[in-house]
Amino acid sequence: MIELIDIKKTFQGRTGMLSTADVHALRGVSLSIENGGALALLGESGCGKTTLGRILAGLETYDSGDIVIDGTSLNGAPKGERDRLQRKIQLIHQDPYAALNPVRTIEKSLTAPLKLRAKQSGKDKGWVEQRARELLTIVGLDPDEVLYKYPHNLSGGQRQRVVIARALTVDPTVLVADEAVSMIDVSLRLGILQLLNDLRRRLKIAVVFITHDVAAARYVALDGDICVIYRGEIFEYGRTDDVIHAPVNPYTQSLLSAVPVLVGLERPGPDRFIPLEELVTGRAVSGCLFSDRCPFAVEVCHQDHPDLLPIEELSRLNRCFFPTVRHVTAVSASGEASA
Amino acid sequence: MATQAATRVEQNACSIRGLTVVYRVERHEYAAVQDVDLDIPSGEITAVIGESGSGKTTLAMAMLNAVQPPGRIAAGSVVYPTAGDILRLSGKRLRRLRGDSISMVFQTSQNSLNPLKRIGGQAMDLARSHGRDPRGTLREARDLCAKMSLDADRVLTSYQHELSGGMRQRVGIMLALVLQPEVVLLDEPTTALDVLSQSEVLQILRDLQRERRFSAVLITHDMGVVAELADRVAVMYAGRIVERGRTRDVLIRPDHPYTRALIRSIPRLSGDLSEAVPLPGLPPSLTTIPDHGCVFRARCAYRMPICDTVQPPLESVGPDHDSACYLEGFPSD
Amino acid sequence: MNTIVSEEPQALSTYPSAQTPRHRPSSWAVAWDVLRRRPTGLLGLAILLFFIGMAAFGPLFYPAELPSNPSNIFAGPSPAHPLGTDFQGTDTLALVITGSRYVLLSAFLAGLFTAVFGTVTGLISGYYLGVPDSIITKLADFVLTIPSFPLLVVLSTVWKFGSPLAMGLVLGLIGWGALARAVRSQVLTLRERTFIEAARGLGFSSVHIIVKEIFPNITSYVAMKFLLAVTGAIYASVALFFLGVLPLSTNNWGVMLQFAFSQAGAMYTTQSLPYLLAPLACILLVTFGVVLFLDAVDEMLNPRLRRG
Structure with a gap:
């Protein structure tokens, strides 16, 4: 189990020639991922979800807070141990083409990390080659077909599978997939999502799925949790289908409202709405951080800052003074309410 | 405009016939768009949906007669009611037509806006270059801004970098509509936007279209956007239209195996x-599109011997609904 | 329908790319494939190989001291002396062949040193930034501001550049600055690329990342700069000898030009024309070979430019 405890991260932003403005990417985020579990981080771009994923994978530092992996606090661990633990958390980038070295063949990209492991554990060259083929098979590729190709010879979906295979070379316990299908052809997306589910089931690898696409989040984290992040704060956190079908936070509701409805196959939720204006990242907002865009905001929302509080009967965490279930999610047109 | 809205005009804002666009790759010409027939009915939004490499963007470029080398329009016609076949025009008359008859909203509007000119100035330039009254155009621009819940005074005096991504996209839509062209080409108008901005821009387009009844072609890869916005849809695969019809019919009763599979592959x-x-499988690239037989057969679960020989023609499978598949009726599943 | 044929539907990896290598293509096979499709590159390579062969094996066929014949000076081309003879009656062809070794070897070494110094310093400064970067860029700027040719002239008054190694080293030391800056700027963009971050995330050391991930992305650029540095070094060394600032003890193309000019009066008479033109033609031909070969090198080392 991985626990994030009150992680804070501030970037020094530059707004003009002399003025600097701090960007609060994360303002104290606490969450946990079960071993082999699934967690979807949901939010608009600039909400801090990508920073959170990078911190998890050890590619970004945090200002305060702690990460506890299976009981070991990273703050307390020596650097070698910390690197070893965080290497088990692998980030899958959004753009698979950028994530692969363009001048190295797929074989080289896969065998290099395997050779490193072989050196550490005393395995031989045959193991490296065999393992590379094995990993490609696991991610649904034919080794003979792709091994000696360059990234530019592959399709987007194949590249992302190679990137996942490369992440598997270190036997990770967690894959952090940051918008991992948004740059892939529509007809190939579901295949990648299915692969992530498959890896969870077969290899017991936990998946943290970072996305703005609620439907994809539902597919990957159906038996897990959704954590909705806005401006570096958790706004709603609960079981995936509960959050999707009975959201209580207006920000979650606006995200769900924004999902295009396949009219004919689905009916839009009756309470569907659009937030008042666009996200302006630099803007200082007093009170609730969503109050400037929230159509339901009242006096108190502009003045006081709501805390993330549990809602007992829904087993949910929520950051809103007035948690209200609104029916904004599309339902199947065939009549039956979805489970 | 209002009278047009009241009585639905039964004519086409654009008709494409037998359009073939080829690209030259190493001494060979490959068809990115093959023998496409498509009508864009007046006052409706027609979506062209396809994956990358399906030819949808090439089709859009051909509608503007703006296919760049190594591409070339090999055959066909793109006829607008007032200007005629755009493929026969060049030079000044072609530039005139772009804007008068057809205008475009790009995926990233900031690339199409002049960074050194205020938005209002760009609208006036547009008017002058098309021989329209700049003042009237500016009035129209204000009107459009108001409809898109943009502060006209602020936006028209702004430079593009002073606007947010969603606002820029709305400005792009405003500039595309301000000369009231016969057809507006929307090229992935919401793809570069964030989820919430996307839903807002979709809402704006829907409202504007309802009110002004402009005709539009929506190029997209996203079935959700099609469902939200388009009256009809043409599904493209490997350079061909494999299915077309009213959006609702295609969504509820997709006929072509590709359309069916595409809809089923969307997590909901x-x-x-x-x-x-x-x-399963992968879409073909330009150089590997089969030159005979059905272009989808390699990924099709219902492949028959006949599929290997001749590309099935688009045939009616219902009122206002055509599909290019030999299969009659699906095995229930 | 009963007539459903479903062979090959599930194969996820049937991306129909033009060519599907099912085995690991060797670098030689790739290079040969590129040259086969680029006859001009092949011609360039042939020219370069010809001169390399001349420099490596040519001198073996001649005695250390070439015979001279004072009664047969400035002879025109004849079967015995295809390029005629010089002012001492020595065979010009023999002079060209034996004189190639010093020029080409020193130019090759100069190119090598330039490429190695420039690449290593550029990689280090671009990747590590900080203190190493500021030291290296300051050094590179310093080297760049030195007027290199006057410096060579001055240096040659105290140092005789007897061996090609000394000449190559000096030319390399004054030539690496520009390449270092260019490599550094390429590394600066490469180090921010996602695949470098991915390599870090997989636990690779900085050395591995520099050598195995970043360097392969700039090899074609470095190779081109190497070849251009070689031609530059040919000009520089030949010019030094031609100006006569270096002792004319060894025989090489520069010395030949100097003698053609000073001893044979090539500017005033036509009888020594073959003696003057032979080394010049060689220099031009080598440059021509390099230029033709450059294009092919880029394609050989950059998989993105390759077909298929």
């Missing part, structure tokens, strides 16, 4: 997730 918020099935 409603219903049972186990119904979502990935599409």
Whole structure:
């Protein structure tokens, strides 16, 4: 189990020639991922979800807070141990083409990390080659077909599978997939999502799925949790289908409202709405951080800052003074309410 | 405009016939768009949906007669009612037509806006270059801004970098509509936007279209956007239109195996997730599109011997609904 | 329908790319494939190989001291002396062949040193930034501001550049600055690329990342700069000898030009024309070979430019 405890991260932003403005990417985020579990981080771009994923994978530092992996606090661990633990958390980038070295063949990209492991554990060259083929098979590729190709010879979906295979070379316990299908052809997306589910089931690898696409989040984290992040704060956190079908936070509701409805196959939720204006990242907002865009905001929302509080009967965490279930999610047109 | 809205005009804002666009790759010409027939009915939004490499963007470029080398329009016609076949025009008359008859909203509007000119100035320039009254155009621009819940005074005196991504996209839509062209080409108008901005821009387009009844072609890869915005849809695969019809009909009763598989491969918020099935295989690239037989057969679960020989023609499968598949009726599943 | 044929539907990896290598293509096979499709590159390579062969094996066929014949000076081309003879009656062809070794070897070494110094310093400064970067860029700027040719002239008054190694080393030391800056700027963009971050995330050391991930992305650029540095070094060394600032003890193309000019009066008479033109033609031909070969090198080392 991985626990994030009150992680804070501030970037020094530059707004003009002399003025600097701090960007609060994360303002104290606490969450946990079960071993082999699934967690979807949901939010608009600039909400801090990508920073959170990078911190998890050890590619970004945090200002305060702690990460506890299976009981070991990273703050307390020596650097070698910390690197070893965080290497088990692998980030899958959004753009698979950028994530692969363009001048190295797929074989080289896969065998290099395997050779490193072989050196550490005393395995031989045959193991490296065999393992590379094995990993490609696991991610649904034919080794003979792709091994000696360059990234530019592959399709987007194949590249992302190679990137996942490369992440598997270190036997990770967690894959952090940051918008991992948004740059892939529509007809190939579901295949990648299915692969992530498959890896969870077969290899017991936990998946943290970072996305703005609620439907994809539902597919990957159906038996897990959704954590909705806005401006570096958790706004709603609960079981995936509960959050999707009975959201209580207006920000979650606006995200769900924004999902295009396949009219004919689905009916839009009756309470569907659009937030008042666009996200302006630099803007200082007093009170609730969503109050400037929230159509339901009242006096108190502009003045006081709501805390993330549990809602007992829904087993949910929520950051809103007035948690209200609104029916904004599309339902199947065939009549039956979805489970 | 109002009278047009009241009585639905039964004519086409654009008709494409037998359009073939080829690209030259190493001494060979490959068809990115093959023998496409498509009518863009007046006052409706027609979506062209396809994956990358399906030819949808090439089709859009051909509608503007703006295919760049190594591409070339090999055959066909793109006829606008007032200007005629755009493929026969060049030079000044072609530039005139772009804007008068057809205008475009780009995926990233900031690339199409002049960074050194205020938005209002750009609208006036547009008017002058098309021989329109700049003042009247500016009035129209203000009117459009108001409809898109943009502060006209602020936006028209701004430079593009002073606007947010969603606002820029709305400005792009405003500039595309301000000369009241016969057809507006929307090229992935919401793809570069964030989720919430996307839903807002979709809402704006829907409202504007309802009110002004402009005709539009929506180029997209996203079935959700099609469902939200388009009256009709043409599904493209490997350079061909494999299915076309009213959006609702295509969504509820897709006929072509590709359309069916595409719709089934979309994870949804409603219903049972186990119904979502990935599409096997990969879309062909330009150089590997089969030159005979059905272009989809390599990924098709219902492949028959005849599919290997001749590309099936688009045939009616219902009122206002055509599909290019030999299969008659699906095995129930 | 009963007539459903479903062979090959599930194969996820049937991306129909033009060519599907099912085995690991060797670098030689790739290089040969590129040259086969680029006859001009092949011609360039042939020219370069010809001169390399001349420099490596040519001198073996001649005695250390070439015979001279004072009664047969400035002879025109004849079967015995295809390029005629010089002012001492020595065979010009023999002079060209034996004189190639010093020029080409020193130019090759100069190119090598330039490429190695420039690449290593550029990689280090671009990747590590900080203190190493500021030291290296300051050094590179310093080297760049030195007027290199006057410096060579001055240096040659105290140092005789007897061996090609000394000449190559000096030319390399004054030539690496520009390449270092260019490599550094390429590394600066490469180090921010996602695949470098991915390599870090997989636990690779900085040395591995520099050598195995970043360097392969700039090899074609470095190779081109190497070849251009070689031609530059040919000009520089030949010019030094031609100007006569270096002792004319060894025989090489520069010395030949100097003698053609000073001893044979090539500017005033036509009888020594073959003696003057032979080394010049060689220099031009080598440059021509390099230029033709450059294009092919880029394609050989950059998989993105390759077909298929």
